[in-house]
Amino acid sequence: MSTDADLSAQPVDSPAWRDRKRYMWLWGLFAPTGLFTIGLPLVWVLNELGWHHLAQVPFWLGPILVYVLIPLADIFFGPDGDNPPDEVMEYLENDKYYRYLTYLYLPFQYATLLIAAYLITADNVSWLGIDGGLHIVDKIGLAITVGMIGGIGINTAHELGHKKVSLERWLSRIALAQSFYGHFYIEHNRGHHVRVATPEDPASSRVGETFWAFWPRTVWGGLKSSWHLEKVRLERLGKKSWSPRNEVSSAWLMSAVLYAVLLAVFGIELLPYLILQAVVGFSLLEAVNYLEHYGLVRQRTAGGRYERPAPVHSWNSDHIVTNIFLYHLQRHSDHHAYPTRRYQTLRSWDGAPNLPSGYASMILLAYLPPLWRRVMDKRVLAHYGGDITRANIHPGKRDQVLARYGADAPTGGAQVAGA
DSSP: OOOOHHHHTSOOOOOSOOOTTTTGGGGGGHHHHHIIIIIHHHHHHHHHTTOTTGGGGGGGHHHHIIIIIHHHHHHHHOBOOOOOOGGGHHHHHHOHHHHHHHHHHHHHHHHHHHHHHHHHHOSOOGGGTOSSSOOHHHHHHHHHHHHHHHHHHHHHHHHHHTSSOHHHHHHHHHHHHTTTOTTHHHHIIIIIHHHTTSTTOTTSOOBTOOHHHHHHHHHHHHHHHHHHHHHHHHHHTTOOTTOTTOHHHHHHHHHHHHHHHHHHHHOGGGHHHHHHHHHHHHHHHHHHHHHHSTTOOOOEETTSSBOOOOGGGSOBOOBHHHHHHTTTTTOHHHHHHSTTSOGGGOOOOTTSOBOSSOHHHHHHHHTSHHHHHHHHHHHHHHHTTTOGGGSOBOGGGHHHHHHHHOTTSOOSOOEESOO
């Protein structure tokens, strides 16, 4: 199966099978549209009723959605488990309805950013039932909400950035501009997918490493790696690092132009909120990175190379609600096996390690290291048959991890034959 643009244009007969999630994917657009379809109308209604303090809550719609509503919905609606049959995969892959939904995320994402920029800097928003401008707490809530929309937008950029269609790769970079994280496009595709589940990968977390220790390592490591990857590519072409063809610096330039235009239109007072929403956006992505490969590692072969990436090197979680909001990203083993495969055809793998809940719930757990270790370390230990030395362990915490989970275990990493 291919996702080449030429092949996607070829007509494929409609199968008798019907995708029960076909119209559920429309819910994925709730994140970028929620502020102006639910949030602001609710602010107006609550102010009209005289409930002014309660009217401040909808400005925090982003964290309410990600940290409360989606985890509860994951618990209520449970696992997904619906895989498309092999005979419809090509039809599904070429059905453009699915890709158009990802394209639609972008105009709504930026419409929300513009509305938020206006609300944060406006001196009078009486049309919302508020005297004067927004309170600083409302502005912070609004910036965090917009940041989370940008963070989920990074997942949309991830979906588009893996495709071979040039338009989709450009849309990916545009989606990343809001979070000033355009280098993710380079690092993820050419760095993470090559080094996944190895100690060299800044986006693969280790046993004993908290999210708060992982965050600076992956943010700085991803930035350095993306620049290095572009530098090497340009040297092969006989170009300098600061060439206009450098896709990292051109992505940053796109963000700089976007921010400059926003500050020129709405004023310099917008700057701290722009920075806040960007940090919130890429931090949400890094929280997802933290849980996707925690402790998992590709073993060395007899020849000293890493074994090929396999389903056992990614944590999966097939919960229907988070699946809809993150375009099946939770079917992570299939994504690493087939990076260009479109979201609607990603499958849940039997035998792959599974998280106990959806990504949204697990992100909350990642923020609380003692609870995270209590839930996840035993799963890593079980995954490696009780031999913690076969896991990806944080070097600085190795002695503590071995003391906690098996100080008497062998210290060498296991090897696989013939890979």
